[in-house]
Amino acid sequence: MHVVEFRKVSKSYTAGKIELPVLHDLSFGIDAGKFVVLLGPSGSGKSTLLNLVGGLDLPTQGDILVCGEDIGRMSDDALTRFRGAHVGFIFQSFNLIPVLTAAENVEYPLLNTSMPADRRKRRVKRLLAAVGLEARANHLPGELSGGQRQRVAIARALVRKPKLVIADEPTANLDSRTTASILDLMRHIQRQYGISFLLASHDARVMREADVTIHLLDGSIRQIETTRDADASVPPAPPPASSGLAP
Numbered sequence: 581m582h583v584v585e586f587r588k589v590s591k592s593y594t595a596g597k598i599e600l601p602v603l604h605d606l607s608f609g610i611d612a613g614k615f616v617v618l619l620g621p622s623g624s625g626k627s628t629l630l631n632l633v634g635g636l637d638l639p640t641q642g643d644i645l646v647c648g649e650d651i652g653r654m655s656d657d658a659l660t661r662f663r664g665a666h667v668g669f670i671f672q673s674f675n676l677i678p679v680l681t682a683a684e685n686v687e688y689p690l691l692n693t694s695m696p697a698d699r700r701k702r703r704v705k706r707l708l709a710a711v712g713l714e715a716r717a718n719h720l721p722g723e724l725s726g727g728q729r730q731r732v733a734i735a736r737a738l739v740r741k742p743k744l745v746i747a748d749e750p751t752a753n754l755d756s757r758t759t760a761s762i763l764d765l766m767r768h769i770q771r772q773y774g775i776s777f778l779l780a781s782h783d784a785r786v787m788r789e790a791d792v793t794i795h796l797l798d799g800s801i802r803q804i805e806t807t808r809d810a811d812a813s814v815p816p817a818p819p820p821a822s823s824g825l826a827p
């Protein structure tokens with residue numbers, strides 16, 4: 581099953597009267613449950629592609645299927661609901677809400693669901709523990725290190741149990757030790773729960789973790805490479821009862 585499928589997708593931006601083509605007629609599929617790294621020089625269209633997958637922007641042409649559903653055919657409301665239920669986002673600059681604590685940031689995507697408060701609190705607590713931040717639950721983002729902020733952002737991305745996590749340069753603002761621990765954490769989550777990850781990066785350490793590498797150059801796909809033998813990876817296990825992702 582493809583978690584993401586592009587069918588003849590093009591994207592142009594318009595600046596005044598000038599049309600700037602950015603992605604050119606892309607057709608490809610990404611298998612579910614993989615750690616996929618989108619690689620390409622600055623300006624090649626990585627963020628543009630991720631924004632399309634996440635339904636944050638619309639293609640100029642073509643169809644995009646996420647978890648088998650054509651996101652271009654959804655109403656705005658349906659797309660917002662679909663995104664909330666199936667896709668988690670992690671950003672380079674963490675994008676936490678500065679006036680909310682770590683726990684409140686993680687809880688935030690659950691506030692517009694029908695989940696009762698006690699269940700919400702329990703899930704947030706488990707997730708903060710899963711990312712190693714139980715002791716920082718009541719800290720504001722400004723009171724956390726960069727790596728800790730990114731852990732909060734990862735917990736927030738997972739809180740609604742998405743099928744796909746999209747991350748745009750998630751380690752670009754982190755030092756190399758913190759990058760390694762954030763990568764380990766994402767890799768662990770991807771393997772343990774079978775969640776698909778799609779990350780844009782230029783970082784060699786991120787590349788080394790990829791099951792699949794998509795090489796983007798000037799808005800075209802040069803190559804899709806299986807960089808890690810599927811048999812060598814641990815098969816996805818059901819979430820243990822104590823994990824942040826258990827029901």
Ligand SMILES: Nc1ncnc2c1ncn2[C@@H]1O[C@H](COP(=O)(O)OP(=O)(O)OP(=O)(O)O)[C@@H](O)[C@H]1O
Pocket residue numbers: 593594595600602620621622623624625626627628629
């Ligand atoms: N909102 C926009 N309006 C006009 N042009 C844009 C817009 N966003 C991106 N572009 C242009 O699209 C091209 C691709 O940009 P994009 O941000 O997708 O690249 P990227 O691969 O993510 O680069 P980086 O590695 O620097 O983040 C660039 O030439 C950029 O200038």
Ligand SMILES: [Mg+2]
Pocket residue numbers: 626627628748780
């Ligand atoms: Mg970018």
